[in-house]
Amino acid sequence: MASNLVSKLFRPPLTQLVCLRSGSLFRGKGAAAAATGTRSSSSGSPPEKISRYPIPYKKDLPYDIVELMEEVESKGGFLPNVFKVLSHRPAEFRAFFAYYNELMNKDTGRLTKADRELIVVATSIHNRCLYCVVSHSALHRIYSKNPTLCDQVIVNYENADLAPRERAMLDFAMAVCRCDTITEQHFKSLEEAGFDREDAWDIAAIAAFFAMSNRLAHLTDMRPNLEFFNLGRIPRDKSKDKAGDGN
Template sequence: MTIFTVHSVGTAPEPSREPLDELRRRVGFVPNLAGAIAAAPAAIDAFNQLQRALRDTTLTGAEREVVGVAVSVANRCPYSVAAHSAFAARAGVPPEVIDALRAGKDDVPEEKAAALATFSRALVRSGGLVDRAELAALLGSGYSPAQVLEVITQAAYTVMANWVANVTGTTLDAALADRAWSP
């Protein structure tokens, strides 16, 4: 028996319909994860607003997706690893980088992607109590203090998605099936 409904725009609670429809327009379909979040209007609104705000950071789409994959692997979230892998490919992240991230490897082929992944995994592992050397490594790879905060914001957004997907057992959308992943 499942206790979580995956809503469509038509079945979602009234206050969830506009945020869900906005996601549908932006992505081209209503992802199952968003449909699950839509049961709580405040949650889907927060999810949508945070996603919108992240597009206005100084991090590129590719950098945000590197964080998304790294955090999702650290949280053992099959749904989000698949989603962020697909979005990373669309954002131009090289396949060998995506493969290394999905494998949880420390030796990611691009220096900046490696620094983002290492720091993102440290955030999850430590609950934000990252070692100063881990912070210095991210800063040393060319990221500014403001961008560190943007990485934290992306990680927090991704953790929300991971937790929802893991708790609700959200099934993978057909559009993401070729990126399926298991821990």
């Protein structure tokens, strides 16, 4: 079950990333750091704080959650901190990622994976969520192959180089995010951009789900992995991959 979930949660970005290996979850000295919501640093600097809540020891977590974490880390090269932080409450962890998967990885509707990530970035900016802005900007760069658009959206989406359909999509997402009164004109504007009412539900549901996620990140003081900051900014060197395949 965990294997099926991880393939849906992170396909293809975390399974195709070229990034630094951070090692197995909670190994050695990292175990003590994990219990206090910090992670150790190999440079000798003070450990980086991940959460203000305790992060469980691996041995204390349910098997399905450990299996999911290990597979995500194995395929992606590092374990996003949201997995560690939310494992503090295993039942809610499962519910969170089940709904995340339904919203972000569905194959129906007119929203692309890049569209979905752009909605998360724009609304998370409004909600001042550092973790979601950084992590989902990285995923947008990977899906869209556009390394600069999210940076523009982060500053001001209204001035970003958006296509008309992207602008209509974000206008609607932001209306939901701000709790504006939703009128028929909102739906009409979406329809003029090529979206239908089911797409409107998807846009709104993503904005709503990540409003919750943003606030959990605020509560826990969740910090983004350093690996996220550069993902999708530098083109992948495919010649190295080919050289590795030949050995």
